[in-house]
Amino acid sequence: SQTIHQWPATLVQPVGSPLSLECTVEGTSNPNLYWYRQAAGRGLQLLFYSVGIGQISSEVPQNLSASRPQDRQFILSSKKLLLSDSGFYLCAWRGGSHEQYFGPGTRLTVT
């Protein structure tokens, strides 16, 4: 069966520091992968999606970037964090019928 992992689970970082969040999927190959950010009361905001290795689409201009160095690995990065980057970050992969399956999430607090 398929599983999706995210780490770290929580992170507290100072403003201006770099960021790297990792997402890995097991049990499937060449999945579509997604990064979302969730802020209180604002639902889910799609940040990036990837249909394959090295293929990244950005949905919103921002301080973040994404990379997909391996088939089942998706990384969210930033060179310098802003206070506004705080939030709950979710990774997801797409199943065979367009449904998406989510990881447990990373809570990022920028101080």
Next chain:
Amino acid sequence: AQSVTQPDIHITVSEGASLELRCNYSYGATPYLFWYVQSPGQGLQLLLKYFSGDTLVQGIKGFEAEFKRSQSSFNLRKPSVHWSDAAEYFCAVGARGSQGNLIFGKGTKLSVKP
């Protein structure tokens, strides 16, 4: 462009009472439709999905949803709510033939009174 509206930000029901969470969507054709549930600090769990066929869809945890094309709605229902159903619920819509991107509503928080 697709959009999803969940009109109720917060709903409180008594344990054992019935539940209906509303979802309206905007899309030119028949979309894929989903309901997800999220407990605090956790990821989203898929409750059910609609692609085609029978407009009444059964999901996990005793939930069901009905697709009504004429009303552009996909409301989630449960006949008897349990305290463990307290969570946030998200409706999502996906376009057929697209990259598979979903548009999510802003969510409805469900509280359950004992």
